[in-house]
Amino acid sequence: MLKTICLIITLVFANLAQADWPRRTPAQAGFEPRTFNSFVRKASAQHLTFKTDSLLVIKDGHLVFEGYYNNYHQDQRHALFSLGKTMINALYGIMEHQGLVHRDDLLSQYYPTGHSSVTLRHLLNMSSGIDWIEEDSKDLLASDPWFAFYSRESYRDMPAWVDARGQAHSANTKFNYSSGDSGLLVAAMRGAVAESDYANFAWKNLFRPLGMNTVAIEKDGSGFQALHGSGFASTRDIARLGLLYLSHGVVEGRQLWPADWVNFTATRAPAQSTPADPNDRNLQNNQAYGAQIWLNIKRAGDKARPYPELPSNALLGLGSRGQILMILPTEKLIMVRTATDSELSVTNRKDYRHGIFKALYYSLKRGGS
Amino acid sequence: MNLTRALFVVLALSLTACSVDKSSMSIFLAKETCSCKFLVGRSTKDCKKDASLTLLFGDLTIDEENKSVTATAEDKSNPATARFVSEKFGCEVVL
Numbered sequence: 001m002l003k004t005i006c007l008i009i010t011l012v013f014a015n016l017a018q019a020d021w022p023r024r025t026p027a028q029a030g031f032e033p034r035t036f037n038s039f040v041r042k043a044s045a046q047h048l049t050f051k052t053d054s055l056l057v058i059k060d061g062h063l064v065f066e067g068y069y070n071n072y073h074q075d076q077r078h079a080l081f082s083l084g085k086t087m088i089n090a091l092y093g094i095m096e097h098q099g100l101v102h103r104d105d106l107l108s109q110y111y112p113t114g115h116s117s118v119t120l121r122h123l124l125n126m127s128s129g130i131d132w133i134e135e136d137s138k139d140l141l142a143s144d145p146w147f148a149f150y151s152r153e154s155y156r157d158m159p160a161w162v163d164a165r166g167q168a169h170s171a172n173t174k175f176n177y178s179s180g181d182s183g184l185l186v187a188a189m190r191g192a193v194a195e196s197d198y199a200n201f202a203w204k205n206l207f208r209p210l211g212m213n214t215v216a217i218e219k220d221g222s223g224f225q226a227l228h229g230s231g232f233a234s235t236r237d238i239a240r241l242g243l244l245y246l247s248h249g250v251v252e253g254r255q256l257w258p259a260d261w262v263n264f265t266a267t268r269a270p271a272q273s274t275p276a277d278p279n280d281r282n283l284q285n286n287q288a289y290g291a292q293i294w295l296n297i298k299r300a301g302d303k304a305r306p307y308p309e310l311p312s313n314a315l316l317g318l319g320s321r322g323q324i325l326m327i328l329p330t331e332k333l334i335m336v337r338t339a340t341d342s343e344l345s346v347t348n349r350k351d352y353r354h355g356i357f358k359a360l361y362y363s364l365k366r367g368g369s
Numbered sequence: 370m371n372l373t374r375a376l377f378v379v380l381a382l383s384l385t386a387c388s389v390d391k392s393s394m395s396i397f398l399a400k401e402t403c404s405c406k407f408l409v410g411r412s413t414k415d416c417k418k419d420a421s422l423t424l425l426f427g428d429l430t431i432d433e434e435n436k437s438v439t440a441t442a443e444d445k446s447n448p449a450t451a452r453f454v455s456e457k458f459g460c461e462v463v464l
Contacts, residue, residue, distance in 0.1 A: 150397040218459040342422045
C-alpha cells in the first residue's frame, strides 16, 4: 500500500517536473518561418570545430523549437562550464534577498581571504584585481582554468589555490574575466549559508523552485561546489534559468531576488569605464560584462556593440566549448545551445555566435515582431 | 585539422613539461570521461569521441561496475582516476 502511494506521488511529481511547455509554431510565435528554418539549419549544422548538441528557443513562454544532436536527448544533462557562472549570479540574488549577504560586503566576511579589500561586488563584476589569465594569448593551454580544474594542487581546494594569488591590480580598477573570481564567490557562498544547509542550498532555493531537476554540481577535494566550471544541466533547465531573468526573479508569485537584481546584473562592471587594452594577455577581456554574465553594450572606446543587430539589453551566459544562454528581455526570447566545440580562435567563436544570434533575431524582425 | 591537432598537441606537451603537476592531462581525460559516461549518461563510444574533440589523447580504462575512469594521457603523464559520486555531485578526481 505504502509502495503504491509512493509510486503515485513519484509519478505525479515526475509529471509536474516534466510538465511540457506550451508550444507554438515559429509563425504563431512571431517568427518568419522561412528565415526561422535558416536559423535552425545554421545553428544545428555540424562543422569541424562547431558541434551543436542541442538547440532550444522559447518565445513568450512558448516552446518554439527544440532539437538534439550527436546522440543527446531531452532529459540529458550537458556540461555547462562557465555558463554555471550565471547560476552563481542567480544564487547571489537569492542570498541577498534572504539577507545572507549583500553585494557590498567584503569577501573576508565569508571566507578567510588574503585579499582584504575585495568585495562580493568586485567578484561578481570580475574586477577583484587578483592575478589570473583566463585565456592566455601567449599560450592557450597555460591558461589558469586548465590548472584550476585539472591539477591536483588546485583540485584539493580550488578557492585556496586562487586566494594564494597576488593582487595584479587594486580591486575594482581593472576588469579581468576570471574563473578565479567566480571560484571565490563559490567559497563565500559556503561561508554565508549554514554548513548544514550548504549541500542542498542551491537545490532548495534555486533549482527546485524553478523545476530544474537535472542540475548536478561537481565538488573539489574540499567539498566546494564548483559551479564556476563544473555544473551540469539539461537544455530545458538552462532555459528555465533564463526565464527567471525575464520574470525579474518572480517564481509562482514569489520574489526570489531584490527588485533591482536584474538591473544590477545587466549593469556594466564599473572597472570597464576605461577602454579595453588591445594588448591584454587575457583574451576574454574585451567585451562588456555585468555580474557573472556578458552584456551587449559598448565598453568605453568601443565603436559598436559586440552583436550590433541584437538589442542592447541582451544578457548572454557563455561557457567553454560553445555553451550559450541568450536572454532577450524585451522580446521575451530565450535561446539555448549546448555544444562540444573545439574551436581555438576567440574571434571565430564570437563570429559563430554572432551568426546564429543574427539569424534568429532577423527571423523575428521579418515576422513583424 | 591535422595541423590544428599537431599544434594543439605540441602546446599540450609543452604545457605539461612546464607545469608543476605532471598529471593535468590525465586528470582532464579521467574527469571529463567519468562525467560524460556516468553523469551525462553517454555511450563509451560517444565519450571517447567527445574527449578526442578536445585534441588531447590517451589511454582510457572505464570500470563500469565501480563507475570510475582511469586515464593515462599520451604525454605519459602520471595516470589519474575519477569516480562517480552521485547524480547530484557527479564525478570526483581521486587524490
